[in-house]
Amino acid sequence: MDTADLGLPVNVPSTALFTDQYELTMLQAALKAGTAERHSVFEVFTRRLPHGRRYGVVAGTGRVLDAVENFRFDEGLLRFLREKAVVDEETLDWLAGYGFSGDVWGYPEGEVYFPGSPVMRVEGSFAECVLLETVILSILNHDSAIAAAASRMSSAAGDRPLIEMGARRTHELAAVAASRAAYIGGFSSTSDLAAGFRYNIPTVGTSAHAFTLLHDTERDAFRAQVDSLGAGTTLLVDTYDVTEAVRAAVEVAGPGLGAVRIDSGDLLLVAHRVRQQLDELGARDTKIVVTSDLDEYAIASLAAAPVDAYGVGTQLVTGSGHPTCSMVYKLVARAESAGPEAPLVPVAKKSTGGKTSIGGRKWAARRRDADGVAEAEVIGTGEVPPELADRQLTVPLVRGGEVVAREPLDVVRDRHAAARAGLPLSATQLSRGEPVLPTEYVHLPSGS
Numbered sequence: 001m002d003t004a005d006l007g008l009p010v011n012v013p014s015t016a017l018f019t020d021q022y023e024l025t026m027l028q029a030a031l032k033a034g035t036a037e038r039h040s041v042f043e044v045f046t047r048r049l050p051h052g053r054r055y056g057v058v059a060g061t062g063r064v065l066d067a068v069e070n071f072r073f074d075e076g077l078l079r080f081l082r083e084k085a086v087v088d089e090e091t092l093d094w095l096a097g098y099g100f101s102g103d104v105w106g107y108p109e110g111e112v113y114f115p116g117s118p119v120m121r122v123e124g125s126f127a128e129c130v131l132l133e134t135v136i137l138s139i140l141n142h143d144s145a146i147a148a149a150a151s152r153m154s155s156a157a158g159d160r161p162l163i164e165m166g167a168r169r170t171h172e173l174a175a176v177a178a179s180r181a182a183y184i185g186g187f188s189s190t191s192d193l194a195a196g197f198r199y200n201i202p203t204v205g206t207s208a209h210a211f212t213l214l215h216d217t218e219r220d221a222f223r224a225q226v227d228s229l230g231a232g233t234t235l236l237v238d239t240y241d242v243t244e245a246v247r248a249a250v251e252v253a254g255p256g257l258g259a260v261r262i263d264s265g266d267l268l269l270v271a272h273r274v275r276q277q278l279d280e281l282g283a284r285d286t287k288i289v290v291t292s293d294l295d296e297y298a299i300a301s302l303a304a305a306p307v308d309a310y311g312v313g314t315q316l317v318t319g320s321g322h323p324t325c326s327m328v329y330k331l332v333a334r335a336e337s338a339g340p341e342a343p344l345v346p347v348a349k350k351s352t353g354g355k356t357s358i359g360g361r362k363w364a365a366r367r368r369d370a371d372g373v374a375e376a377e378v379i380g381t382g383e384v385p386p387e388l389a390d391r392q393l394t395v396p397l398v399r400g401g402e403v404v405a406r407e408p409l410d411v412v413r414d415r416h417a418a419a420r421a422g423l424p425l426s427a428t429q430l431s432r433g434e435p436v437l438p439t440e441y442v443h444l445p446s447g448s
């Protein structure tokens with residue numbers, strides 16, 4: 001059984017109010033104007049990557065699909081909207097029967113993206129599509145930011161596993177989503193049990209400093225933990241004196257001690273000293289786990305240290321300085337009328353200050369060189385050039401209101417690893433730089 005099917009109390013009965021009021025007031029005005037049923041195409045994209053980042057990571061798609069399915073207005077929600085006079089009765093009647101019946105295309109979850117990439121495309125009537133803007137953006141902006149930070153951290157960690165430990169540093173529901181996004185980005189486990197239950201992510205955890213402080217001596221604490229969890233447990237050794245703690249840990253657990261955790265101090269220096277001490281005590285297979293406000297730069301600085309795993313919290317769940325991807329949801333084409341055969345017309349906002357957008361329903365493809373390494377993100381309208389026909393990036397996610405692209409999280413995780421591996425080597429550099437792939441636009445005469 002897929003534990004994601006079980007759900008959790010963190011799932012709300014409806015996502016319909018995870019939106020901004022102006023989505024509903026636009027709907028009301030469009031219903032009155034007779035334009036609400038015009039076929040429309042909305043696209044999600046970002047105009048730029050966070051400063052210094054080389055690539056973005058698409059994450060949250062699976063949660064978007066759940067949100068679209070659960071976007072329903074029950075009696076309680078309609079009563080709230082009526083009491084607050086948010087919209088009129090005609091609009092409330094329309095909302096009472098709402099269920100998305102359109103199509104959604106997008107980059108498969110775990111794929112990388114670049115400025116201008118049409119990460120998601122939502123098609124249907126203006127009325128049904130406009131309502132989804134806020135919930136789609138809130139999910140994609142959050143999850144993609146966490147996954148991008150996780151990807152950088154996992155790249156810096158190499159083959160060493162990463163543990164997500166950020167639940168206490170963010171909103172309790174965001175913590176579950178963050179664990180999921182981190183797993184996509186390359187983390188191997190989480191400390192958050194809700195994430196383990198909801199998404200079947202491996203969970204880990206043993207003890208904190210409070211457990212050591214509870215006991216009369218550090219040795220007593222270690223003995224209690226080993227008696228309960230076995231010698232393969234991980235003992236926290238920096239509550240008092242690290243050297244004394246490591247000696248006591250091996251004496252209590254024996255040379256088969258699973259791991260020690262270091263949560264403070266000069267991690268590079270301490271890790272070397274602890275490794276030497278463990279080896280001298282005969283605990284050569286005991287692993288060293290380090291925590292303590294790590295980010296991708298700190299992880300990279302420990303590459304030469306005898307560290308076996310990293311635990312990351314605050315910097316991960318806050319996107320390592322970039323908690324959003326600045327994705328937007330823009331109308332790029334709409335029908336000339338509400339008629340079923342009405343042709344689409346490309347539309348785009350024109351403004352100064354870097355907020356312009358490009359009209360027309362877009363396709364996206366990734367051009368590769370002779371060695372199979374990505375060299376450009378190509379985005380266009382109209383017909384796809386034959387040489388890029390088998391390089392297209394978007395896939396169907398929803399058809400006629402029915403979700404068609406649910407997939408196990410491990411598939412998404414593997415996809416990201418493959419997508420990142422297909423980028424130029426400079427993609428994994430932590431130094432600030434431009435996107436590793438240029439975005440090329442192809443505008444063909446058909447336009448829409």
